[in-house]
Amino acid sequence: MPEHGDPILLPPAELADATRRAEALIPTPYGTFRMLAYAGDAEDYTPHLALVHPDMDPSGEVIVRLHSECITGDLFGSKRCDCGEQLDRAMKVAAAGRGIVVYLRQEGRGIGIINKLKAYQLQDQGMDTIEANLHLGLEVDARHYGIAQGILQDLGIGKIQLLTNNPLKVDSFDDGPIEVVRRLPIIVDPGKENLQYLRTKALDMGHWLG
Numbered sequence: 001m002p003e004h005g006d007p008i009l010l011p012p013a014e015l016a017d018a019t020r021r022a023e024a025l026i027p028t029p030y031g032t033f034r035m036l037a038y039a040g041d042a043e044d045y046t047p048h049l050a051l052v053h054p055d056m057d058p059s060g061e062v063i064v065r066l067h068s069e070c071i072t073g074d075l076f077g078s079k080r081c082d083c084g085e086q087l088d089r090a091m092k093v094a095a096a097g098r099g100i101v102v103y104l105r106q107e108g109r110g111i112g113i114i115n116k117l118k119a120y121q122l123q124d125q126g127m128d129t130i131e132a133n134l135h136l137g138l139e140v141d142a143r144h145y146g147i148a149q150g151i152l153q154d155l156g157i158g159k160i161q162l163l164t165n166n167p168l169k170v171d172s173f174d175d176g177p178i179e180v181v182r183r184l185p186i187i188v189d190p191g192k193e194n195l196q197y198l199r200t201k202a203l204d205m206g207h208w209l210g
């Protein structure tokens with residue numbers, strides 16, 4: 001089991017981003033969590049964040065949520081997607097199970113908020129979430145998860161139970177240093193505003209949404 005300070009076995013580009021820059025206790029409605037900030041650059045204004053239950057046991061199977069940033073859903077409660085409710089659920093599960101929420105700065109599946117707003121406008125004109133990204137000349141999903149593995153390694157974690165409905169997130173751990181022992185679903189009830197979006201995720205992106 002790697003200890004904090006051990007070398008991280010990832011390519012240099014990923015390694016640079018997984019540097020622990022600061023840490024503090026944050027009291028939240030879900031209980032107090034350690035918040036750790038990871039970035040290649042110490043002055044980075046948008047570091048990846050790990051919210052770690054103070055009693056997390058890195059030698060066990062740690063419950064982990066890798067949450068991709070969604071400022072519209074996470075912060076403003078947008079009903080276009082399921083992110084805000086998933087984050088709420090993940091924090092509750094992490095609080096109850098001494099787990100972790102890793103908040104990855106991958107807004108808009110990695111295309112950024114400006115492009116995501118453009119993609120939303122195209123969706124309002126009839127495209128689905130996949131077609132909109134492609135119309136903008138962007139990848140459907142531009143995320144990579146090596147950074148998350150670096151963060152988990154930094155925390156001394158070797159085995160996880162991963163909260164996700166996304167097969168690509170599970171697959172991203174293949175051949176890596178962290179073992180996904182179990183996948184835990186994180187399904188929220190659809191509403192009329194996000195039903196079509198969730199249908200596309202299930203049918204065309206292969207998410208396990210039941």
Ligand SMILES: Nc1nc2c(ncn2[C@@H]2O[C@H](COP(=O)(O)OP(=O)(O)OP(=O)(O)O)[C@@H](O)[C@H]2O)c(=O)[nH]1
Pocket residue numbers: 066067068069070071081082083086106107108109110111115116119120129133163164165166169186201207
């Ligand atoms: N480009 C784009 N990004 C979106 C859209 N809706 C949500 N997102 C982003 O999608 C990311 C979340 O991805 P999801 O597909 O909802 O879920 P996931 O993280 O892949 O999978 P889960 O672990 O099961 O939640 C966040 O970064 C959101 O900002 C959209 O219509 N277009």
Ligand SMILES: [Zn+2]
Pocket residue numbers: 070072073074081082083084
């Ligand atoms: Zn969202």
